[in-house]
Amino acid sequence: MIGAVPTNGGGGDSGDVKGDPEAGADVFASAGCGSCHTLADAESSGTVGPNLDNSSIDYEGALDQITNGGGGMKAYSGTLTEEEIANVAAYVVTARG
Numbered sequence: 001m002i003g004a005v006p007t008n009g010g011g012g013d014s015g016d017v018k019g020d021p022e023a024g025a026d027v028f029a030s031a032g033c034g035s036c037h038t039l040a041d042a043e044s045s046g047t048v049g050p051n052l053d054n055s056s057i058d059y060e061g062a063l064d065q066i067t068n069g070g071g072g073m074k075a076y077s078g079t080l081t082e083e084e085i086a087n088v089a090a091y092v093v094t095a096r097g
Contacts, residue, residue, distance in 0.1 A: 016059060017089075017090045017093060017094060018059070018086055018090065019059075019083075019086030019087040019088070019089055019090030019091070020086075020087045020090060021087070021090045021091040021094045021095065022091075023084075023087040023091075024086075024088040024089070024090050024092070025042065025091050027080065027084045027088040028042050028044075028088050028091055031079070031080060033046075034046055035048070036048040036049035037049045037050065037052045038051040038052060038053060039052040039092070039095060039096065040053050040097045041095035041096070041097070049072075049073060052096050053096045054097075055092075055096060057093065058093060059089055059090060062089035062092050063085060063086065066085050066088060067085055
């Protein structure tokens with residue numbers, strides 16, 4: 001999960017969130033997202049990838065980034081289910097500081 005998560009897309013709005021943020025918190029933890037990303041709500045402090053508390057990516061942007069990867073981050077489409085990806089995307093955009 002190295003690289004940059006886009007910091008725009010939706011002007012800081014979380015967008016039309018379709019996943020379950022609570023379930024996404026569990027996915028964030030179990031998939032090891034916090035080893036690369038800082039997110040205060042998850043009590044993670046990874047520094048390899050972007051600080052998600054400072055990201056303004058919207059839900060669709062997060063969904064795309066998690067699904068397809070990019071900027072050094074691996075794609076999770078073959079690792080997580082579509083539901084898990086939707087849930088972690090919803091968590092990231094609703095939990096950020």
